[in-house]
Structures are given as structure tokens and as C-alpha cells.
Amino acid sequence: MINRLVVFGATGDLNARYLLPALTALRAAGHLDDRFQLTGVGRVDWTDEEFRRWAAEQLERHDRSSPAEARKAITESARYLRADATDVADVASAVVGDGPVAAYLALPPAVFPGTVAALRDAGLTKGSRIVLEKPFGEDLDSAVALNRLLAEVVPEQAVFRVDHFLAMTTVQNVLGSRLANRVLEPIWNSAHIADVEIVWDESLALEGRAGYYDGAGALKDMVQNHLLQVLCLVAMEPPFSLSERDLRDRKIDVLRSVRPLTDEDVVRHTRRGRYLAGRIGDRDVPAYADEQGVDPQRRTETFAEVELRLDSWRWSGTTFRLRTGKALGRDRKEVAVRFRPVPHLPFGLGEEAEPNVLRFGLEPENMALALTGVGSGAHTLAPLTLTAQPPPPDLPAYGRLLLDVLHGNAALSIRGDEAEEAWRVLAPVMSAWSRNLVPLAEYPAGSDGPAAARDS
Structure with missing residues (x-):
């Protein structure tokens, strides 16, 4: 199981409404322990503490039902990196480290190719995975091109084109x-x-x-x-x-x-x-x-x-x-x-x-x-x-999807x-x-x- 999740676009609505509540649900259910590390990547000039405070506010707004200790565990261990998701050096500072990482692209689809290329050039650790939200591309040609680019970075089994409807x-x-x-x-x-x-x-x-x-x-x-x-x-x-x-x-x-x-x-x-x-x-x-x-x-x-x-x-x-x-x-x-x-x-x-x-x-x-x-x-x-x-x-649906990503189960x-x-x-x-x-x-x-x- 991968214990490092890097969310690109971490200050956006997707992370606030769905990913953070999903992580607290996983923690509350015992699927995540103290080894798990969340890294948020965004363009806002925040410190770790400012990101943690924002994350806690979003969980209070969107996920009051989760136990307080689960929310606290996720937010207090999180770190934040101000970075350009298409810059190789910035991306490398976010994903390179001990062990494989799950890189979640909570970004506009137009940014996917630049971020995937940066992940390729940054050099992902073997066993890492890439997660992309819908829509996958803008049309057939762009989807084909993005698939070719992803194949240069990780094997197909390590690419998660997620659709929460399936969960x-x-x-x-x-x-x-x-x-x-x-x-x-x-x-x-x-x-x-x-x-x-x-x-x-x-x-x-x-x-x-x-x-x-x-x-x-x-x-x-x-x-x-x-x-x-x-x-x-x-x-x-x-x-x-x-x-x-x-x-x-x-x-x-x-x-x-x-x-x-x-x-x-x-x-x-x-x-x-x-x-x-x-x-x-x-x-x-x-x-x-x-x-x-x-x-x-x-x-x-x-x-x-x-x-x-x-x-x-x-x-x-x-x-x-x-x-x-x-x-x-x-x-x-x-x-x-x-x-x-x-x-x-x-x-x-x-x-x-x-x-x-x-x-x-x-x-x-x-x-x-x-x-x-x-x-x-x-x-x-x-x-x-x-x-x-x-x-x-x-x-929740996103909790099921994230658990599959961390365990490498690509069925959904x-x-x-x-x-x-x-x-x-x-x-x-x-x-x-x-x-x-x-x-x-x-x-x-x-x-x-x-x-x-x-x-x-």
C-alpha cells in the first residue's frame, strides 16, 4: 500500500468537498495510520500551518459527521508546497522522496499534459501511481495524446482515470x-x-x-x-x-x-x-x-x-x-x-x-x-x-476510489x-x-x- 498522497490543485473545490472528507473516512475506518502523508500542492502562497487551518475549515463545513480525531489526524500531519504543477523542479520537490507516491491531479483537464510531462521528467519512484479526474482529454485526439504521454511515465496498471459514479x-x-x-x-x-x-x-x-x-x-x-x-x-x-x-x-x-x-x-x-x-x-x-x-x-x-x-x-x-x-x-x-x-x-x-x-x-x-x-x-x-x-x-464514493488507488486495485x-x-x-x-x-x-x-x- 502507498502511504504518500500528493494532491495537485489542493486548494480547490475537489479537495475541499470530496478528497479531504474521503481521507478522514478512511482514517476513521482504520485504513490509514500514522505513516500516511498528505501533501497539498497549489499556487497559493501558504505555509504548512495555513494549509492545515484551511483543511480543517473545509472539513468542518463539508464533513461534520466524521470523528474529530480522524479529521485532526489528517489535517495535522499534512504539509503544503507552493508550486507550479507544470514545472519540473517544483513537481520533483513534491513527489520525489522515500518510496512510491500517488500523484492526484485535481486540476483542470487542460493542465493534465503539462503536469504529466513534469512528472515524467521529475522521475517518479518505481511503483508510483497517477490519478486523473474526468474529463479525460477534450476530445478523441487529446485523449490519445494523453494516453501516449502517460505510457512514458508509468505502466497502464498504475494510471487511475477515476469516475466516482462507479463507486x-x-x-x-x-x-x-x-x-x-x-x-x-x-x-x-x-x-x-x-x-x-x-x-x-x-x-x-x-x-x-x-x-x-x-x-x-x-x-x-x-x-x-x-x-x-x-x-x-x-x-x-x-x-x-x-x-x-x-x-x-x-x-x-x-x-x-x-x-x-x-x-x-x-x-x-x-x-x-x-x-x-x-x-x-x-x-x-x-x-x-x-x-x-x-x-x-x-x-x-x-x-x-x-x-x-x-x-x-x-x-x-x-x-x-x-x-x-x-x-x-x-x-x-x-x-x-x-x-x-x-x-x-x-x-x-x-x-x-x-x-x-x-x-x-x-x-x-x-x-x-x-x-x-x-x-x-x-x-x-x-x-x-x-x-x-x-x-x-x-x-463514501471517493473514499472507495482513494483506497483502491493506494492499494493498486484498478477495477473501478x-x-x-x-x-x-x-x-x-x-x-x-x-x-x-x-x-x-x-x-x-x-x-x-x-x-x-x-x-x-x-x-x-
């Missing part, structure tokens, strides 16, 4: 439900499943993230990575085991089976939009174009929906709909598996049953199965819903060829949208999204 309890339950239950496993195919929706709709607006979001948009921020990863778990063939190679081989098979989209397909089966001013709950939300730091000329989308078909024996005829939007009227974060109707209903002429839908709630985490039963009247139908609440996870990490394949899937959409073949629809903040999407 969420309910996402893991998608695998458990479909692979470990006799009731579901035989019907997990297109003969029984009409369509699958993978949705991450949120009422949150931009929330001060213009620096990153306006250069990415909904398609790159959510669909290209998070939602495609969930698609892989829903649609993949049963792996021989959940080992690193078997799981990742089956995931990339799914991406390779996605039917390539033509321009006509993109026009018919994708939608994009941007929110206007509106009201969400008790707060007024300005139009996206008027948010601080936004360049209206970029025409960045805040809503994206893509329908995909898989050319495989299991899924021919099933539609997979990936959707995400900001500033919507309600949060809806789930995987909805909609089954086909039964061949015949003996309950009276003209009566129809609602389709059975199996829902995996992503946030909050829950499961629900919508069924049809007999109503109060003779020979009438009524909806029934069975619900389940998964047990709370032992660790995205392999290099998989990252490239995900860009290939959406390259036709990005191209068509850049040529305005699909109009940028507008929707009021607090609504259900663009009318074209609601009517689909």
Missing part, C-alpha cells in the same frame, strides 16, 4: 441486481426490456463553476464519462469475475457495440438546450448566458440528451437514453429500466397496464420496482410499487482504450452540434427542460 452504492447495485438474481438475469435483454433511461437532472444551476463548465458543457461534463460508465454496467455481458481485466474488458465491449451516429441520427436522436432566467423553489435564477464568467458566444449547453442503440445480440431493439440537465424544476437522478408489456391482458377490453419499471435511484440511493396488480373493482388493474433502501455504504478505474472509445461514441454528436445541426433550445430555469426533450 456509488446504487451503481454497484445495478451489477448485483442483474447478475446475482435469478429473477432478473434471464430477462435482462431486448426481448423483455424496451428502453433504459440513465438520467442526471438537477435543480442546481451553474453555482460559480463557469471557469470549468462553460468550456465543457453538459455533454462533456456528464454524458461522455459518468453516464456512459453507467451504461456500460447496465448493458455489459456478465464478466467471468469482477477482477480488473474481466470487468474492464466487458465495459469496453459495450462501447464498441454502440451503433455509430450519422448526422441524420444526431438530428433525430439528440437534444441540447440552455436555461433562461426562472425560479427554482424560493430562489430566482439568472439566465445561463448572464451568469458570471460565461461567454454567451460559446453557446454552451446546460441540457443534453442522447439516444443510443447497441448492435449486439443482447440489446438489438432496445433504446438507451442518456440525459442530463441543470436548473431544472426537480432533481431526478436514476437508472430507469422499462420492460415490455405482457403479450395478452385478460382484464377487459381496452384496458392497458402501465409498463413495469425498475428504478435505481442514484442520489438519493434507493431502488423501486413498479408493478401492476388487481384494483379494488372486479377485473381492474392498479399500480403497485415495491421499494428498497440499500444499506449505507461503509465509505477507466482503462486507456476505454477512455478513447467513449470519445469515439460521442464524436459525431460533438461534430454535429458544433455545426449547429441541432438547435440550442431554450428552457426556463425551474421547468422540465426543452420542449423537444419532454415530447420525445
